[in-house]
Amino acid sequence: MPRLLIIAVLVTFAAPARADNWPQWRGPRNDGHSAEKGLPTEWSAEKNVAWKLKLPGRGSSTPAVWGNDIFITSLDGDDTLLMCVGTDGKEKWKASLGAAGKAGRGDEGNAASASCSTDGKHVWTFAGNGNLVCYTVTGKEVWTKNLQDYGKFGIQFGCHWTPVLYKDALYLQVMHRNAQIVVAFEAATGKELWKQNRPGYGKGESPDTYSSPFIWVGQGGPLLVAHGNDYCTGHKLDTGEEVWRVQGLNPTTNGAWRFVSSPLVLPDLIVVPSCKSGPTVAFNPVGAKGNIDPDNKAELWRFKSTPDVVSPIRVGDIVYLSADGPFTAVNAKTGEQLYRQNLSGGKHRANMIAADGKIYVTSTTGAIDVVQAGNTFKKLATNTLPDTLYATPAPSGGRLYVRGWNYLWAIGTK
Numbered sequence: 001m002p003r004l005l006i007i008a009v010l011v012t013f014a015a016p017a018r019a020d021n022w023p024q025w026r027g028p029r030n031d032g033h034s035a036e037k038g039l040p041t042e043w044s045a046e047k048n049v050a051w052k053l054k055l056p057g058r059g060s061s062t063p064a065v066w067g068n069d070i071f072i073t074s075l076d077g078d079d080t081l082l083m084c085v086g087t088d089g090k091e092k093w094k095a096s097l098g099a100a101g102k103a104g105r106g107d108e109g110n111a112a113s114a115s116c117s118t119d120g121k122h123v124w125t126f127a128g129n130g131n132l133v134c135y136t137v138t139g140k141e142v143w144t145k146n147l148q149d150y151g152k153f154g155i156q157f158g159c160h161w162t163p164v165l166y167k168d169a170l171y172l173q174v175m176h177r178n179a180q181i182v183v184a185f186e187a188a189t190g191k192e193l194w195k196q197n198r199p200g201y202g203k204g205e206s207p208d209t210y211s212s213p214f215i216w217v218g219q220g221g222p223l224l225v226a227h228g229n230d231y232c233t234g235h236k237l238d239t240g241e242e243v244w245r246v247q248g249l250n251p252t253t254n255g256a257w258r259f260v261s262s263p264l265v266l267p268d269l270i271v272v273p274s275c276k277s278g279p280t281v282a283f284n285p286v287g288a289k290g291n292i293d294p295d296n297k298a299e300l301w302r303f304k305s306t307p308d309v310v311s312p313i314r315v316g317d318i319v320y321l322s323a324d325g326p327f328t329a330v331n332a333k334t335g336e337q338l339y340r341q342n343l344s345g346g347k348h349r350a351n352m353i354a355a356d357g358k359i360y361v362t363s364t365t366g367a368i369d370v371v372q373a374g375n376t377f378k379k380l381a382t383n384t385l386p387d388t389l390y391a392t393p394a395p396s397g398g399r400l401y402v403r404g405w406n407y408l409w410a411i412g413t414k
Contacts, residue, residue, distance in 0.1 A: 022065040022394040022401075025115035025162045026351065030214055031266055032313045034355040034395040041358065041370050042381045043411045050399060050410040051089035056081065059112030060160075060349070060390035063401040063408070066120045069137055070394075072403055073112040073125055075100055080111045080127045084139060087397065089410060093139035097127040108349075109210070109390070113160040117170070124170055124187065128158045132172070134190060143190035150195075151178035155208045162212040166222065166237070169193060175200075175209035175228040182213070182226050182240050196240030200229025204255025211262040218267035219286045225270065228259050232272045232292075234285065246281055247293040248302075249274040264312040264319070269300075269332060271312045271319055280306045280321065282335060301335025313352045315359065315373040322361050324348050327371065341377045343369040351392040362389050366404070385409060 026032050040048045057075030064071040069092070070085040080097040100111040111128030118124070122142060126132045130148040135141055153159055154177035163172050170185045180200060184193040200206060209228030216223045216234065223234040223243060232246040249272065250257040261273040265285075272281045280303040281292070288298040303321075310322040314332055321328040325345045329338040346365035353360045354373065358380065361369045366385045372378040387404030394401040399412030 020397050021067070021120070022063070022396045023119065024064055024117040024165060025062050025212065025392065026214075026311070027353070030164070031264065032311070032351060032353050034353060036355045036395045036398065038398060039355050039358070039395055039400060040412050043383045045386050048411055048413075050412055050414045052407040052409045053085060053089050053091070054407055055405070057112070058110060058405045059403070060109055061112055061125070061403065062115040062350075062392040063394040063403050064116040064118050064123065065394050065396040065401060066118045066137070069118075070401060070408070071116040071118055071123045071125070072408065073097065073114070073116065073127065075110060075112050080129065082116070082123070082125055082133065082135060084123075084137070085408060087410070095135060095139060095141065097125070097131050097133060098129050100129065109158055109160045111158065113158070113390075114162045114212075115391075117163060117165040119165065122187070124163055124165060126159075126161060126163055126172070128160065130159070132163065132185075132190070134187070142188075145185070145190050147172070147174050150174050150181060150183070151176070154178040156205065157208070157210070160210050160212075164213050164215055166215045169237070171213055171215065171224050171237075173198070173209065173213045173226040173228060175207060175226075177207045180207060180229055182224060182235055184224075184237070184240065194238075194240045196235065196242075198226055198229075198233060198235075198242070200231050201250060201253065201257075202229060203253070205258045206230050206250065206255060208258045210258065210260040214263060214265040216265050216267075216270065216285055221285075223285075225263055225265050227263050227272065230257055230259075232263055232270075234288070244285075244288045244290060244292055244298075246272050246283070247291050249278055249281065251278065260309045261307050262311045264314060266314060269314065271314070273306045273308075273312060273321075275306060275308050278306050279303060280312070282319070282332070300333065303330055303335050303337075310348050311351045313354055313359065315354050315357075318373065318375065320352060320359060322348050322352055327361060327369075327377075329375070329377070338375055339377045343371070343379070344382055349390045353393055353395060355395050360393055360400070362393060364388055364390055368393065368402070
């Protein structure tokens, strides 16, 4: 066999191993999808649990998984921790990220809500007290910055932004009443690469932003996608210059409008939620410029309602939207509603994930519904753990890692 062909074959067979990692909040491609096959469909506190680890306190950060390492943040009394746990359920190390600061909204997000990002060598995370940190995967601190250097945090319910890692840089949106910026850092050193003002409506509650940024990598990209203060915007990665801006997300200029749900960002489609009774807007980002509204040919559809917290997800030609129970499927090309059904009640704060033709939808009550992807509604199972679930489950290595307020659960085979 020719040498180049041998290399190609080896690369092909190596791909599934790389896909096992869940390196950041929304997975390997930042779209909520996993390449895993055969993930558990049914479980309980006694069934299909490989292990569970008692946690020191509450937190809502999604596990970031690389190889045999799992990274989460957690409260521990008045402290905020970065923790590394092995896939065997044993704690490897932990580091203090400083005092917790503003706790958040009652039982909602807190200083340990932002999720980690890792490349297998380093791990980056943000704590609600403002500290943005980089550690090696073995627990050595590399650098720390405090984002309150850009303005003292002025936000009702705490800061929860998850940084997004792309190549050698880390990107963040810092959006509250005393700062409205997008910023890029050198991942290895924490050096600021650029900072751009990112204005919005700026009235009442609107500057309070709880969503997180994404990187769009389609034709003509990459771009940084920021979502907050009544708009969704796309920015050049080298300068932060704005390229497009989605309009009409706050149609009544309501001063109590604040974004929590983050956009779904795909090479050929961006789906932008709003909040409360606002719209969901879908557009083709390839070549998109200027104001994205019904007069711009890039816009594909506007749906009559929106998820308030849970980000949309696409499987095939269907976009799924999840609220506190209602679960809606719409045609990804036209925005036509295919069905609307009720799933487990309670608050829905974790994002949906998709794997092997199934969608996992999480409720804070401890219930995770498993739904078959497709044009018609088919619920495969409802699985309940005795825990409170705000974090998105992380699939890796044939398991689901489910982070609750009390335990980190490994769902799957031992």
